[in-house]
Amino acid sequence: MTSPSTSNDHRCLNLISKCKSLENLKQIHAQFLTTGLSHHTFPLSKLLHLSSTVCLSYALTIFRRIPNPSVFLYNTLISSIVSNHQSTQTHLAFSLYARILTSRSAAIRPNQFTYPSLSKASGFHPRWHRHGRALHAHVLKFIEPVNHDRFVQAALVGFYANCGKLRAARSLFDRIIKPDLATWNTLLSAYANSGDGENENDLGLSEEVLRLFVEMQRSSLVRPNELTLVALIKSCANLGDLCGGVWAHAYLLKNNLSLNQFVGTSLIDLYSKCGSLSYARKVFDEMPVRDTSCYNAMIRGLAVHGFGQEAIGFYKNLISQGLIPDDATFVVTISACSHSGLVDEGLRIFSSMEAVYGIEPKVEHYGCLVDLLGRSGRLEEAEECIEKMPMKPNAMLWRSFLGSAQVHGDLERGEIALKHLLGLEFENSGNYVLLSNIYAGVDRWTDVEKTRELMKDHRVNKSPGISTIN
DNA sequence: GTAGGGTTAG
Numbered sequence: 307m308t309s310p311s312t313s314n315d316h317r318c319l320n321l322i323s324k325c326k327s328l329e330n331l332k333q334i335h336a337q338f339l340t341t342g343l344s345h346h347t348f349p350l351s352k353l354l355h356l357s358s359t360v361c362l363s364y365a366l367t368i369f370r371r372i373p374n375p376s377v378f379l380y381n382t383l384i385s386s387i388v389s390n391h392q393s394t395q396t397h398l399a400f401s402l403y404a405r406i407l408t409s410r411s412a413a414i415r416p417n418q419f420t421y422p423s424l425s426k427a428s429g430f431h432p433r434w435h436r437h438g439r440a441l442h443a444h445v446l447k448f449i450e451p452v453n454h455d456r457f458v459q460a461a462l463v464g465f466y467a468n469c470g471k472l473r474a475a476r477s478l479f480d481r482i483i484k485p486d487l488a489t490w491n492t493l494l495s496a497y498a499n500s501g502d503g504e505n506e507n508d509l510g511l512s513e514e515v516l517r518l519f520v521e522m523q524r525s526s527l528v529r530p531n532e533l534t535l536v537a538l539i540k541s542c543a544n545l546g547d548l549c550g551g552v553w554a555h556a557y558l559l560k561n562n563l564s565l566n567q568f569v570g571t572s573l574i575d576l577y578s579k580c581g582s583l584s585y586a587r588k589v590f591d592e593m594p595v596r597d598t599s600c601y602n603a604m605i606r607g608l609a610v611h612g613f614g615q616e617a618i619g620f621y622k623n624l625i626s627q628g629l630i631p632d633d634a635t636f637v638v639t640i641s642a643c644s645h646s647g648l649v650d651e652g653l654r655i656f657s658s659m660e661a662v663y664g665i666e667p668k669v670e671h672y673g674c675l676v677d678l679l680g681r682s683g684r685l686e687e688a689e690e691c692i693e694k695m696p697m698k699p700n701a702m703l704w705r706s707f708l709g710s711a712q713v714h715g716d717l718e719r720g721e722i723a724l725k726h727l728l729g730l731e732f733e734n735s736g737n738y739v740l741l742s743n744i745y746a747g748v749d750r751w752t753d754v755e756k757t758r759e760l761m762k763d764h765r766v767n768k769s770p771g772i773s774t775i776n
Numbered sequence: 777g778t779a780g781g782g783t784t785a786g
Contacts, residue, residue, distance in 0.1 A: 348778050355779085381779045422780035460781040491782040536783045571784035602785040637786050670786070
């Protein structure tokens with residue numbers, strides 16, 4: 307296969323960049339067949355990439371009709387599937403890879419372009435983690451050390467990081483002689499994203515980001531960019547380290563880095579988590595371009611600080627700016643209503659989700675709805691909502707219902723909630739404490755005692771509360 | 777030569 311050269315062929319390639327619909331795609335494909343372009347690897351790869359974004363099954367049909375596809379074309383299709391279809395079509399990417407491996411042609415062998423996208427796909431879901439480890443072995447087998455390049459290495463670091471194997475990710479990273487910026491960012495974001503839990507080790511990961519950032523600056527080979535700053539700011543947010551966050555913000559300004567939507571959203575989140583809502587608002591106002599995510603972060607910040615009306619104001623603003631709310635928007639906005647007692651407003655927003663925006667409510671949205679009704683004492687309606695919801699309620703939902711039952715002294719519903727909750731997470735001491743408090747509230751001390759016995763039976767220990775003063 | 781890795785809110 308060689309490259310096309312006539313102007314007619316170039317016109318065809320230009321059409322590709324303008325193609326929007328399946329119909330357009332079919333017309334271009336017809337042109338490919340009549341002009342003979344379908345025999346050339348380069349235009350075919352453009353066509354495959356485009357068709358996988360418009361209609362994946364059509365891309366696969368085109369691919370099937372290529373007599374002897376080169377590794378180049380396999381790689382194009384694999385990476386297009388991974389980047390356009392996230393985790394939903396990972397099996398297709400791997401079946402193409404299996405075809406490379408089983409090809410009888412000696413020319414069809416995986417190369418360094420095959421692995422980065424497959425390694426990335428392996429981290430999408432635990433189901434594929436095993437395949438990711440196998441890919442690592444294949445890299446050692448098929449890729450010459452000289453070709454074992456920075457893309458392959460960074461993708462493997464990213465894979466181990468995404469499946470929670472941070473030690474493996476770090477040990478691979480440490481063996482890279484001169485990591486480039488993207489490789490540094492892979493590691494830093496892995497630590498930042500794993501460090502948002504509640505235990506001490508998680509916080510240690512965020513502290514490690516701060517140390518690595520210092521180490522990175524000592525290297526004259528790379529200069530931190532916006533992606534690095536997102537990892538740094540997120541780590542400060544995880545640690546509740548306002549000073550560190552302000553320093554990162556100053557670094558951003560001093561080094562002329564852009565306040566893009568990612569950096570802006572992480573700063574809004576940082577300032578909200580550290581209680582500086584006015585700084586969060588200032589960042590929001592200064593952002594040159596605002597997307598749905600940065601509105602979501604701002605709405606959430608307002609929600610947790612109890613500014614329900616203001617949060618709804620931002621939600622309305624998002625809509626009037628022509629932005630499309632996503633499922634996170636509804637989680638944060640309905641919980642803003644919930645925390646401020648704006649029940650009817652919350653109910654209206656919930657029902658507009660599917661009716662106006664075509665977003666099917668997930669379990670977390672029903673959780674918000676149950677919380678909204680429950681907190682305001684409308685427990686009967688909350689219970690009705692649980693009965694009618696189309697999926698199985700999760701532990702968070704039952705916990706919220708249990709909390710509402712406790713606040714409103716509804717013993718019967720509290721017991722129902724706890725029964726379900728213990729079925730889902732019998733080891734969580736907080737659930738027993740909530741029920742015990744309900745019994746204590748109505749002077750049922752024998753039941754308080756029974757709840758404590760139940761905890762012992764299930765071998766659940768409640769660690770004593772500690773208050774700290776900083 | 778064309779194909780490959782890194783970022784946000786719950």
